[in-house]
Amino acid sequence: MLKPDRYGILEFKLGSNDKNHKIPIENAYKDMTVPDILTIRIEKDGEVNDVVVEVENRAIEKPYIGGYKDAHTDILYHHGYTQTGPPKPKVPPELKNHRDTQTYFTRNRRTEQDYSRATQVTTKGIYLPNACDRILTPGPYETADERERRIDIEGKVRxxxxxxxxxxxxxxxxxxxxxxxxxxxxxxxxxxxxxxxxxxxxxxxxxxxxFPVKTEDFAMLYSMVDRWKKSEIERITSIHCGPSKIAEFYLLLEKEIEIIQSIERLRTKVNKDVEKKQIIDFFKAIGSPIEWDSDYKHIHISMDTMEAQKGREYFRLYQRLCDQKATKEDRLQTYLDIKLYLNTHKCNERQEIISLIDRMCEFLARGMSESSLKVLQKRIEALILHHFKMTECNEGVTSHPNKLRIKQMTKNLIYCQMCQKMKAIEQFTINARSERIKICTACMWLDKAEEPWVDLSPYKFILRQIRNYERLHHGTSSIAFIMQDRDIQFIVTVIWHGHSALSECADVYQLRLVRWDTEQEWSPWNCILLTMEEAKAHLRLDRLNDMYEQEFRNHIFNKHALARKHFKNLSSYDKHFTEFSKGDWKLDEWSDYYSRPNKHECDIEIEENKEEEGEKSSNSNGINSEDDDECTCKKIFEKSTNSEELNE
Ligand SMILES: [Zn+2]
Ligand SMILES: [Zn+2]
CATH class of the missing domain: 1.20.5 (Single alpha-helices involved in coiled-coils or other helix-helix interfaces)
Known part of the structure; x- marks a missing residue:
């Protein structure tokens, strides 16, 4: 058996029998092709063995581009494809010439013909008339300069x-x-x-x-009473002392109680009106068609469903029932209609209403006075309304409003720490300084330690002025629209101490908050509290540094720093709203929402929308500005009080 040496190498000797043939050592690999496989015959102890030996050529080191490795022997096997060059092109490149480039030849040709014309002069045989000929005689010689001077083109051009x-x-x-x-x-x-x-x-x-209607109006009244009381106390303490002072205070207390009682009476009256408004709101909700803005061409779509039509029918029936001017026959007819409407019902309410109506008809037939029928009438009205609201009896008219309400109630719920209820975000008063929402508006109204009576209407007006100015000057920041009446009140009373920075005028009806630097957008840290006239003059100034003294400017800058401290979150709110409204075409004044051609398809009143666009940005996130709400409320309220559709 063949045995390799201790280094694992087998040594062979290559010999030649031919003396003429010499194997050069230098080019042994080049000249002689070494076969891949050798068969070696080994003689040992009289036995002959044939051993197949594979020859590994190590003359060159092949780069490894692809292949595989034997896991047992660690031998690399190369793919044949990676070791051979690219295949030969089928057509050699020298044959790849276009025939035209090899065969085309150019020629020069003339395309224009010679042109000749004959002239004729008078000769013996031909007569040419010379009546039109002109004889030219040369004038005096004129140089170019002289000619130019004579014609004087430049002067004429001038x-x-x-x-x-x-x-x-x-x-x-x-x-x-x-x-x-x-x-x-x-x-x-x-x-x-x-x-x-x-x-x-x-x-x-x-x-x-x-005629107070809204909560703000009552706040205004209460704040008036507060102010009056304070001034009275001041007056009494300055004039009286001892028992007379006590007596005066007693009188003051009585007067205050009287005033507050009368205000409360007004409130209960308003609350009654609110109840009526709620009834009308209910019918409005069930009777109005479903509306939405379609993505397709931004068309406003209004869908009148069967339920909405039914809802309007209910409203008409209810109106007829509540009509106080109706004659006896009309009323009897109405009761009959109600009975017909209830015919198909099998609920308990039906029995009750029908028995009441029967009683009413009997009373009417006997000619009883109106005053004695009043209570009965009220009971019928309330029961009918209740019956309209019952989901199992009203043929689905309340399903859409209910769905909307459920949708609204499932999102944006916030816990009120005071009344310990979950309430929708609309029921909280938010201002730009609040970091967390804690107490709902209703609780805030009760808790006067949290918020004393304030008359917000002048501040509301100041805010509206700011917004108008920003809109007019195309301000891009939303700060003026995030700010609420309460924030303006805070800026005016706390930061600017409630008087004009220049004239110290403290009449809140005169005051305006305008931009300090007119080039920058309005913000609590770029404003100044001035009277109307001062504000007008201030906005016309170009260079503030020239107009105001250093001391005054420092005073203003201190106020601005104070405002920056109090409204530290405002910048991030502004950024959020700007980001939020970036793609909203309703918020862009120049978008085709306000200039689209198909206005007739959706009756949009452009002016109104433009007015509201600022508020919309805040509305969409729950900060309610109430402005547009107010209008509708007021309209409905007026309607409910003026037209005597409902009994007083
Ligand atoms: Zn029923
Ligand atoms: Zn609450």
């Missing part, structure tokens, strides 16, 4: 230019003067509008004080 420029100037002057007049007119109109608005809100405040 004249034309002069007249043209004068005409242009007159034209521009007219345009500018028109523009100036227009701007003047707009400014005057705006001023006039502002003045009217101011007068109107004063009137409105007065009306609200006399």
């Amino acid at each position: 004249t034309i230019q002069r007249y043209y420029r004068a005409w242009m100037m007159r034209k521009k002057l007219k345009e500018f003067s028109d523009e100036y007049q227009k701007r003047l007119r707009i400014a005057l109109e705006r001023e006039e509008k502002e003045r009217i608005e101011d007068a109107k809100r004063r009137k409105k405040d007065l009306v609200d004080k006399v």
Whole structure:
């Protein structure tokens, strides 16, 4: 048996029998192709063995590009494909020439023909008339300079230019003067509008004080009482002392109780009206068609369902029932209709209503007085309303409003720490300073330690002025629209101490919060509290540094730093809202939502929408601005009180 040495190498000797053939050592591998497999015959002890030996050629080291490795012997096997070059092209590149490039030849040709023309002169045989001929005689010689001077083109051009420029100037002057007049007119109109608005809100405040409707109106009244009481106490303590002082205080207390009682009486009256409004709201909810904005061409769609039509029918029936001016016959007819409507029902309410109606009809037939029928009438109305609201009897008219309510109630619920109820975010008052929402609006109303009576209407007006100004100057920040009346009240009373920075005027109806630096957008740290006249003058200033002294400016900057501290979260809110509303085409004044051609398909009143666009951004996130709500509420309320559809 063959045995390798201790290094694992078997040594062979290669010999040749031919003496002429010599194997050169240097080119042994080159000249002689070493076969891959050798068969070696070994003679040992008289036995002959044939051993097959595989020869590994190590003359070159093949790069490993692909292949596999024997796990037992660690031998690398290369793929044949990785070791051979690219295949030969089928057509050699020298044959790849286009025939045309090899065979085309060019020629030059003339395309224009020679052109010749004959002229004729008078000869013996031909007569040419010379009546039209002209004889030219040379004038005196003139140099180019002299000619130029004589013609004077430059001077004429100058004249034309002069007249043209004068005409242009007159034209521009007219345009500018028109523009100036227009701007003047707009400014005057705006001023006039502002003045009217101011007068109107004063009137409105007065009306609200006399006929309070909303919670703010009552807050206004209570704050008035508060102020009056404080001034009275001051007066009494300055004039009286001893027993007379006590007596005066007693009188004051009695007077205050009387006033508060009368305010409370007003409130109960308003609450009654609110009940009526709730009934109308209910019928409005079940009777109005379902509306939404379609994604397709932004069309506003309104779908009148069978349920909505049914709801309107119910409303008509209810109106007829509540009509106090109806004659006896009409009323009997109405009761009959109600009976017919209840015919198919099998509920307990039906029995009750029918027995009441029977009793009513009997009373009417016997001619009993109106006052004795009143209670019975009230009971019938309440029962009918209750029956309309019952889901098992009303043929699904309340299903859509109920669905909406459930949807609204399942999201944005917040826990009120005071009344310990989960309430929707709309029922919380949010301002720009609040970091956490803790107490709902209803609880806030009760807890006067949390929030004393404040008359917010002047601050509301100031806020509206700020928003108008920002809208007019196309401000891009939403800070003015995030701010609420309460924040303005805070800025005016706490930061600016409730008086103008210049004149110390403390009449809140006179005060305006305007931009400090007119180039920057309005924010609590870029504003100044001034009176109306001062504000107008301030907004016209170009360079604040020249106009105001260093000391005054420092004073203002201190206020701004204070505001920045109090409203530290405002910037992040602003960023959030700006991000949030980025793709919303309803919030973009220039989007085709407000200029689209198919307005008729969706009756949008553009002016109104533009007014609301600012508030929408805050509404969408729960900060309620109430402005548009108010209008509808008021309208409905007026309707309910004026037209005597319901019994008083
Ligand atoms: Zn029923
Ligand atoms: Zn609460």
